[in-house]
Amino acid sequence: MSAARPGLLCAALLLSACSGEQSVLAPAGRDAEVLATLFWWMLGGAVVLWLLMNGLFFYVTRIRPQALSPRAAEALIIGGGIVFPTVVLAALLSFALSEMPKQREPGENLTVRITGESWWWRVDYLPEGSDTPIASANELRLPTGQRSELKLNASEVIHSFWIPALGGKTDMIPGRETRMSLEPTVPGDYRGQCAEFCGESHALMALAGVVMTPDDFAAWLEKQAAPAALPTSAEALRGLAVFNAEGCGGCHAVRGTEAAGTVGPDLTHLGGRVTLAAGILPMERDALIRWIRDPGALKPGARMPGYDHLSDAELSALATYLEGLE
Helix, strand or coil: CHHHHHHHHHHHHHHHCCCCCCCCCCCCEHHHHHHHHHHHHHHHHHHHHHHHHHHHHHHHHHHCCCCCCHHHHHHHHHHHHHHHHHHHHHHHHHHHHHHHHHHHCCCCCEEEEEEECCCCEEEEEEECCCCCCEEEECEEEEECCCCEEEEEEECCCCEEECCCCCCCCEEEEECECEEEEECECCCEEEEEECCCCCCCCHHHCEEEEEEECHHHHHHHHHHHHCCCCCCCCHHHHHHHHHHHHCCHHHCCECCCCCCECCCCCCCCCHHHCCEECCCCEECCHHHHHHHHHCHHHHCCCCCCCCCCCCCHHHHHHHHHHHHCCC
16 A cells, blocks of 8 residues: 555646646647647557557567567568558647647637737737727736637747647747637636746746636726726825826826826736736735835846835825726
């Protein structure tokens, strides 16, 4: 019994990596299902090949340890080294190539333009028939039951877009637009990540993927297109005054106000997002204060300056205002 425990522990650890919000083996989209299927077939083929090779090795060294005839040796080399790998790889390649065109189909009703920045994501939604993008940042929301098109760009260095539960990777290259499409099937929250080393905070460049039912997505997109909610409480009004006095609108946009900066993320509906600072913090009051006070301590190389010169009361008021932008 004790000898079996290490094996069971290893199996449990391996299986624990097959689920979760960032697992390629827990698909929540049509494209991820194809990749997971391809993986399992390749794994099965590798296991069969391993068993055959080790079985053959055991046979010729333990069961029948004798010299092979020239014909048998040639048959083994040609059959096992050429014919069998060619058949298996051709079958896997044919399956993969047959699925690729579906992942390049245009979106049905929605196009999303995503730009990799340093180190965050600029996200613009372009519903069918609309010429005006609906700006957001650091999260991608998509409806189930339809294929949405993604147009991918990068501002300075190469990034790679990847939400494992929804589909495969696609590079984002400065000066060149790449594209892909996704067809989510299961509502929920999933985690994406830049999959190409892009600088100091590459590992901290995450992306929240939120899959919604079509009705919920339509309601969310309509709300997203609206201007920012006006602050009502005295604390939020003080926070707005701090926001304006510190010149935050020079880098950030808040639609419906004079803030129209384009250097940093659009903050119009910041409080309604699921994460802060490109996925490294929860969208909570304390996290907002920590981020505003010293962004560089949380994300090395971040271009947003720290505001540690503000008093605790001013930071608290500013966080209240930003949290209310839902």
